[in-house]
Amino acid sequence: MIFDKFTQQCEIHFWDIVIMIAQEEGPVMKLINKSRESSGSRIGTFLLLILIWAAVGFTVGMIFGRLIALIQYF
Numbered sequence: 001m002i003f004d005k006f007t008q009q010c011e012i013h014f015w016d017i018v019i020m021i022a023q024e025e026g027p028v029m030k031l032i033n034k035s036r037e038s039s040g041s042r043i044g045t046f047l048l049l050i051l052i053w054a055a056v057g058f059t060v061g062m063i064f065g066r067l068i069a070l071i072q073y074f
Helices: 002-022 027-039 042-073
Strands: none
Touching (some): 002 027
């Protein structure tokens, strides 16, 4: 029962952080807007988005991998 509450709290905190980052005033959108102002090219913005989402995917994969490894110990 305690483990269920712990995982629910972790999921709630995770989504709170993702929502905060993805908002229009969040750091990702600020970075995208600044890159658009500085580069102005469509290819540069596309490459920046690929880099950002690759970093996000890598980080989320590492977190889920660690959680799965922890669950296997129980």
